[in-house]
Structure formats: structure tokens, C-alpha cells
Amino acid sequence: MSDHDFHPLVKQLLDGDLTLAELPAELRAEGEEALRLLAAADRTPVSMPAVTWRVMAALERRRRRIRPWLLAPALAIAAAFILWIWPARLTAPPPLVTVRFVLVAPDAKAVSLAGTFNQWDAHATPLVRAGATGVWTATLSLPAGQHQYAFVVDGQRWVPDPGAPAVDDGFGRRNSVLTL
């Protein structure tokens, strides 16, 4: 037992099994020191409001590297929204890949998707809000290849996908990139 060790009765005080008044008089000072130590514990609540969209954005990034044959069967079913439809002949159009787009935008009244796959038409591909979660989704079948896109929030704000890499659009904004 070193000089720094609290007396066993003081440890019981810290544990809440004894009160300061129940300590022998010679241990009171040590007891008070111990209680000051406990009083310095920081119990300020901590809130992390950004975690929800950060997690969902991270999952979206991972969606694009899902390899269903490596996953547990149940998860593979969950991930099965990526379906490859192979071309019958080499001259056939590129295979289609079904992709789900997700944006967490709790305050939005409408969200749509515009990109190289729909002639940048901000009205062609609306996302659907999932309940009251603020999560908006759309599922598209896109040809394998490279696509650039952005979300259009409330018909006005062009927002890159937080879960995808992005490049300069030549107009001072960013386009998200999807490589299938």
C-alpha cells in the first residue's frame, strides 16, 4: 500500500457505502479530499446531433463496396439492391445496375435527383421520404459506367451526395460521381 492509497473506509465512502460522518475523525480530512475528487467528475451531458447523418452517409459510401458473396446471407439479402444483369451479347447495351440513393434531409420539403442519367432534369426523379425520419430515397436502374449527379433540395438547392466522391462541375459547385 503506497502513500497515495486511500484508506479502505474512505473507498467505501467513495462507493457510497458510508457517509463522511460515519468515518473515524482521523479519516475525515482524507474523506473530504476524496469527495472533492469525485465532485470534479464531469457529468455535463454530451449530444451528437450530427452522428445520424454521418452514420447514414458512411453506410452509403460502404453500399458501393458491398460484395454480397462475402456477407452473411441475411445481410446479403439486405444488400441485394445491387443487381447485375449481364448483357446477352458483347454488342448489347451496358448492363444495368440497380442503385438506391439516400439523402438525410430532415428539413426538406422535396428532394429530387438530377444527373447525366436523366438529362439533369430536376423534376424527373423525385426521392421519397421514409416516414418521419428525414431520410429520402430513390431507386434507379442505371447503365454500368460513370455518372455525375446532385440532389436538388426544395427545387432550388443543388447538393452533392455526402456519401460519394465529388468533382468540380465547372460552375463553381461539385457534382457527385457514381462509377458502376
Next chain:
Amino acid sequence: MLTLLAVPLTLLTIQQPGAIAQRLAGRVSPNVAALVEQLGTAGSARGLPVDPLIQKAIEGSAKGIPDDRVAAAVRRVATLLDTAAAALREGGLASDTLAITAGAFAITAGLSANDITALARVGARPQALTVGLRVAGTLAALGVPPAENIALVSVSLRSGKSAADLLLLPADVESEVAKGLTPAAAAAGLSRAAAAQARHGPPPGHGQERPHPPAPPHP
């Protein structure tokens, strides 16, 4: 509501007279349409793709960008296509509109003409090179520096990785970055692994990696 697109866009060269005007009709101003027609026709004659010009014009108009800035962006795309085509020729690849489009994208994302030439010199088939260029552009957009980027895509192309495997490289880099590596270190590590795999075949248990389970109560 699910929106399924029945008509996928193609990146084929459009050479029929009036085809460009048809694509742009009602979508962009007459001035921008005339510029795209002019640049597109001239580019087509040199074997360049036209679709990226059309897309940029439509994109600018949809985003409400003033005509002069849309025109500048379209001209820039035309220049990028020329640069990419020259870089690919330098690397020994004859005109291939898909590869040129992918090369122009890679330059937009931060790679140089020399980087494009380096990838072309790997000697992969045009289809594989096109995927490699798209992936290299995506890696650049993720922050992988050119040296590590080209090394990774080159070794992957040389080892004959399938298109599906190439397409997983960006996500593999992101996964390593999520563990705390820089994009450069992540790409370098994947390059080493790909090179080792090319020499010795896949390591035992490769592909079986799983996130580790929760700790026991007394770690």
C-alpha cells in the same frame, strides 16, 4: 415511387447532322446549342465524343447558369477531350470515345495528361483501360495523390483484375481511410497487396475479413 429509366444514355459519338440540335432542343439557349453543334461537329471529325459537351450544356442550363459561363464550361470540356485523346494516343491507344471520356473525367478529377498516358502504356485492352481511367478519376476525387493512384490502377490492370474488382478499388481505399490511413497510404497498401497477390496468388482467407466482434466483458 420508383423511377426506372428505360432509356440509358450512351456515350457514343453522334455524327448524324442535326442529332446534336435534337438533343439540345428546348433544353439550352440557341447560342449554347450553336456552340455545342460547332464544337461537337469538329470534334466528331477528329474521333472525339460529343456526349460530354451535350451533357455539360444541359447541366449548366438546368442549374440556371448564365449562358456565357455555360459556354465557357463547354469549351473547357472540349479542351479536356482533346487533351485526353492526345494523352491516350501518346500511350499507344487509337481513338476510343469511351476511353477519351473517361480520361477527360480523370483530368477533371485531378490527374494530368501524363498520368493518362502512363495508364494507357500499361497495355490493357480498351474496355479495361476505360474502367481503369474511371476508377483512377474516382480515386483522385477521393484524395488519392496521382503517384499512388496511377501505381494502384496500373498494378491492378497489369494483374488482369476484372472490371468488377477494379470498380471496388475506391471503396477499398475508403475503407482503409475509415480505419485512419491517409488516402495515399491506403492506396500504397492496396498496391503492395495487389502486387504480392499477382506474384503469389491470393493470401489464405482473403476476402473473409470481418469487423471484429464485440469485446468480451474483460478485454
Next chain:
Amino acid sequence: MRPGAEPTDGDIVRAVLAGERERYAQLVERYRDRYARYAARMLGSADAAEDAVQDAFVRAFDQLAQCKEPDNFVGWFFLILRNRCFAERRRSRATAPLEAADSVAAADRTDGGAETAERRRALQLALLELTPDQREVFVLKHVEGLSYGQIAERLSTSVASLKMRMHRAYDRLREQLREHA
């Protein structure tokens, strides 16, 4: 799920596994703050804690099919977060804890004066010198306010072993605080 009722954790877990990935946001929303303070005190930095909580939710999603009791998602999630916090401290032991504790202290200056902030900062620094399991039992009891019985249940261990761990923690904290006084 029962019509009109708030979905249980189990309802949401099963929906996510069936392909409704976006429903996972409901679980994150429900529990993101529950262990935020635990993570912040374990790691000594609000930023590191946020990264840890985010990472734990992503790992939990990856392993969701292995969650044996979907209705106790939060208990299972806590173990993943705990594992992440322990690993983080192992990895960052070489980094200067002073910087990490600064962020905790800075947030305090508005609600208790410089002296309180300094005492909190000193204790947080001393906590970072403990082993993770000593620090954890202190945080769960004296920050989160759990009883030894509740902690024992959560960590599947005995009250006696927790007390032993805690009593060593008291001594080491006293030693650290005296050395840096």
C-alpha cells in the same frame, strides 16, 4: 410491428435486415446520445468520441445479422462502442492527452468558473492515465450514475471484481492528481 405503436428496436433491426437500410437512421437517432458522454469521458475528447460513436454504429450495422437479441440492440451496441473506445485509447496512448482534455475543459468554463474547470480538467487527465477498464468503471459509476449492480449486469461481471477495479482506480487517481498538483 403493431399499428400505431412506436417501433421497438427489434422491429427496426428486422426491417433493416430485410432491406430497409434507411430505417437504421431511427436506431441511430434513438441511441446516438445515450453513450455520448461515456465515450467522451473514456476518450477525453468530444471529437474522438463522436468519431467512435459513428464508427460503432457503422460496425453495428455491418454485424446486425449477428445481433442475437434485436430487442436489446442498445445493450449489444454498447459493447461495440466499448470495444471501439478501448481500441482507440490503445492506439492513441502515444498522443498528448493534454490536448484531448483541453476540449473538455474549454466547454466547462461557462458553467462553473475557472477553478471548477481546472479541477475537472485535472481529473479528466488523471482518468486518461488509468487502464481502460479502471477508467470505465469510474465513468459508469461516477459520471453515468450507474450502481455497481447495474454495471455488473451490463458488463457480465461480478460486483466484487468491479469494486476491486474501482478501488485501484481511486488510488491511481489520487496519485495522479497529487503528482500534477
